[in-house]
Amino acid sequence: MVHVSATPVLALRGVSKRFGAVQALTDVTLEIHAGEVVALVGDNGAGKSTLVKTIAGVHPIDEGVIEWEGRPVTVNKPHDAQNLGIATVYQDLALCDNIDVVGNLFLGREIKRRGVLDEVEMERRARDLLTTLSIRIPSVRIPIASLSGGQRQTVAIARSMLGEPKLVILDEPTAALGVEQTAQVLDLVERLRERGHAVILISHNMADVKAVADKVAVLRLGRNNGVFEVATTSQEEIISAITGATDNAVTRRAARTNGEVSK
Amino acid sequence: MSTDKASTKPQKTATVENTEAAAAAVTAVDPRLLVREQGLAGYLDEFKRKMRAGELGSIPVVVGLIVICVVFQSLNSAFLSAENLSNITITMVGTGMISVGIVFVLLLGEIDLSVGSVSGAASALAAVLAVNQGWPEWLAVLAAIAGGAAFGALHGFFFAVLGAPAFAVTLAGLLFWLGFMLQTLGENGTINLDSDGLIGQLTTYHFSDIAAAYGLAAVVTAVFFLTGFLGNRRREAAGVPSRPMSDLVLRTVLLAVVSFAAAFMYNQYKGLPLATVIFLVFLVATDFLLRRTSYGRKVFALGGSVEASRRAGINVTAIRISVFAISGGFAAMGGLFLASKIASANQSAGAGDLLMNAIAAAVIGGTSLFGGRGRTWNALLGVMVIVSIQYGLQLESIAEPVKYMITAAVLLTTVVIDSVTRKTQKTAGRA
Numbered sequence: 001m002v003h004v005s006a007t008p009v010l011a012l013r014g015v016s017k018r019f020g021a022v023q024a025l026t027d028v029t030l031e032i033h034a035g036e037v038v039a040l041v042g043d044n045g046a047g048k049s050t051l052v053k054t055i056a057g058v059h060p061i062d063e064g065v066i067e068w069e070g071r072p073v074t075v076n077k078p079h080d081a082q083n084l085g086i087a088t089v090y091q092d093l094a095l096c097d098n099i100d101v102v103g104n105l106f107l108g109r110e111i112k113r114r115g116v117l118d119e120v121e122m123e124r125r126a127r128d129l130l131t132t133l134s135i136r137i138p139s140v141r142i143p144i145a146s147l148s149g150g151q152r153q154t155v156a157i158a159r160s161m162l163g164e165p166k167l168v169i170l171d172e173p174t175a176a177l178g179v180e181q182t183a184q185v186l187d188l189v190e191r192l193r194e195r196g197h198a199v200i201l202i203s204h205n206m207a208d209v210k211a212v213a214d215k216v217a218v219l220r221l222g223r224n225n226g227v228f229e230v231a232t233t234s235q236e237e238i239i240s241a242i243t244g245a246t247d248n249a250v251t252r253r254a255a256r257t258n259g260e261v262s263k
Numbered sequence: 264m265s266t267d268k269a270s271t272k273p274q275k276t277a278t279v280e281n282t283e284a285a286a287a288a289v290t291a292v293d294p295r296l297l298v299r300e301q302g303l304a305g306y307l308d309e310f311k312r313k314m315r316a317g318e319l320g321s322i323p324v325v326v327g328l329i330v331i332c333v334v335f336q337s338l339n340s341a342f343l344s345a346e347n348l349s350n351i352t353i354t355m356v357g358t359g360m361i362s363v364g365i366v367f368v369l370l371l372g373e374i375d376l377s378v379g380s381v382s383g384a385a386s387a388l389a390a391v392l393a394v395n396q397g398w399p400e401w402l403a404v405l406a407a408i409a410g411g412a413a414f415g416a417l418h419g420f421f422f423a424v425l426g427a428p429a430f431a432v433t434l435a436g437l438l439f440w441l442g443f444m445l446q447t448l449g450e451n452g453t454i455n456l457d458s459d460g461l462i463g464q465l466t467t468y469h470f471s472d473i474a475a476a477y478g479l480a481a482v483v484t485a486v487f488f489l490t491g492f493l494g495n496r497r498r499e500a501a502g503v504p505s506r507p508m509s510d511l512v513l514r515t516v517l518l519a520v521v522s523f524a525a526a527f528m529y530n531q532y533k534g535l536p537l538a539t540v541i542f543l544v545f546l547v548a549t550d551f552l553l554r555r556t557s558y559g560r561k562v563f564a565l566g567g568s569v570e571a572s573r574r575a576g577i578n579v580t581a582i583r584i585s586v587f588a589i590s591g592g593f594a595a596m597g598g599l600f601l602a603s604k605i606a607s608a609n610q611s612a613g614a615g616d617l618l619m620n621a622i623a624a625a626v627i628g629g630t631s632l633f634g635g636r637g638r639t640w641n642a643l644l645g646v647m648v649i650v651s652i653q654y655g656l657q658l659e660s661i662a663e664p665v666k667y668m669i670t671a672a673v674l675l676t677t678v679v680i681d682s683v684t685r686k687t688q689k690t691a692g693r694a
């Protein structure tokens with residue numbers, strides 16, 4: 001196991017989020033340490049995307065506390081999250097097909113020399129970055145359109161690393177990828193952990209989760225439904241937590257509080 | 264197009280390249296470097312590979328230009344005369360300037376149908392300010408260009424802020440600025456310009472000293488070689504792959520041949536035309552803007568994926584408005600050149616096939632209609648094709664209707680070539 005810090009990089013305590021009449025998140029708690037991969041799983045509509053968007057600053061939270069390295073912070077805008085050191089790689093790739101790999105990596109934060117794009121410096125840094133992450137692509141000067149789905153996903157993840165984030169959120173990075181390509185992306189996730197980044201991985205694929213995650217946090221109907229150590233938990237236990245066919249401390253406690261309220 | 268669909272086809276070639284790269288990865292990550300290291304032979308290999316993959320670039324247009332020259336020269340030996348060629352390069356500047364603006368809009372994947380009317384409105388504005396209001400001509404010219412840019416920015420506002428389709432907004436613009444022009448010109452309908460004034464001189468002034476044309480050719484060649492050479496040195500110093508020296512020398516020699524031949528041709532007639540110099544300056548400047556600055560990178564990004572650009576923190580609205588303003592500004596400049604050619608601003612300015620020719624020139628030159636691919640040099644090549652055909656047919660005294668049909672056939676051919684090469688590129692994973 002990789003070294004895990006004492007203070008979590010990010011901690012959510014009692015986070016709730018409403019959209020009009022819909023209670024999307026209720027009293028959610030989550031902790032992520034540096035050098036740790038936490039898989040966030042749950043059925044469709046369980047609140048995974050909403051939770052990620054609250055962390056990324058797309059949707060500000062209604063109640064609860066977000067703690068960053070032990071101190072409470074407010075994350076109201078995507079910019080706030082980026083300043084803290086949170087990078088998000090969304091499911092639909094945010095890359096431009098017509099621009100080459102270097103151009104995409106530095107899109108929106110081009111390196112300039114005397115007001116002119118410094119292509120040499122950008123290419124050098126891009127090659128350094130891709131080498132550190134052991135990402136292998138045919139050339140850094142070919143358009144994104146020429147890359148396979150897996151290669152594109154690795155470029156998208158590499159791009160999020162340019163800001164040296166402490167926490168990387170990957171939203172379904174292996175959806176729609178083939179076997180070999182999925183392996184490439186999972187390798188990359190492990191390398192992120194080795195480099196001491198905290199990673200939140202959203203996935204529907206239990207095999208992927210078991211392969212790379214240290215912990216699995218299950219969401220069900222907008223509430224926590226258990227956090228499991230991957231090494232000591234069977235796939236069936238996780239799946240039953242996802243579907244709600246489970247009986248554990250968390251659900252019992254939840255049931256009891258609900259019962260008290262109704263009395 | 265969804266990324267899934269696009270990625271299914273290219274996969275095969277990508278994995279092939281990938282295994283090649285993997286084999287070569289011990290020494291270098293970039294297979295391009297390995298190809299290039301073989302010098303000129305490697306360069307030819309690369310060229311052949313590009314041809315097979317459908318990366319034709321400007322080659323179809325250049326071949327087309329050569330065919331046009333051969334055909335018209337065989338029909339009439341006056342076609343390749345210095346006088347005719349000189350006139351072609353002056354006449355094409357008006358439409359060419361408008362076409363440069365169109366390239367910007369096409370890079371976004373949008374269209375600007377108002378450029379013809381805006382060019383007419385700008386020339387009317389300049390004429391009224393200079394002749395009727397007695398403004399100094401340079402001020403009237405600046406006002407007309409600023410006016411064109413403002414008209415364009417207005418289209419951009421409706422498109423980018425209010426979300427109306429650019430097609431519809433600029434179609435409304437086409438009608439509105441036509442009306443604006445007729446209103447500005449007033450009852451007479453024609454305002455004659457001073458042919459010795461600034462606007463009049465735009466297309467009539469020639470640098471008669473033969474040193475001017477040769478000097479410009481020499482400077483252009485030297486600057487091209489030096490920037491390439493210094494760029495290569497920087498790349499080598501930074502340890503990133505650079506083009507081989509033979510490649511740079513070959514390009515420089517080609518450029519030198521073309522520019523000195525052009526200089527020789529101009530000196531056989533009246534000398535280097537001012538219009539051509541201005542056009543070249545704007546082509547170099549816009550090419551620099553698009554390919555070497557972060558503004559240009561943003562324009563290309565918007566043409567590739569609006570959502571990706573937004574997430575990268577690009578101000579989509581501002582870029583869109585600025586591109587339409589650039590289109591309007593270049594339309595106004597084109598209008599001034601067209602007015603200079605006839606030494607007047609009249610009611611027929613910006614009408615007829617001007618709009619279609621400007622768009623056709625950009626597309627014939629190789630700018631993609633689907634956004635994200637193209638260069639402003641495309642406008643030069645495309646407008647050369649269109650104006651050469653017009654002049655050639657004029658020499659043969661072929662009537663106007665036939666000219667339209669032939670220009671249409673050329674445009675259609677280009678679009679077909681574009682579509683076919685795009686298909687080839689897709690199977691080669693380069694679309």
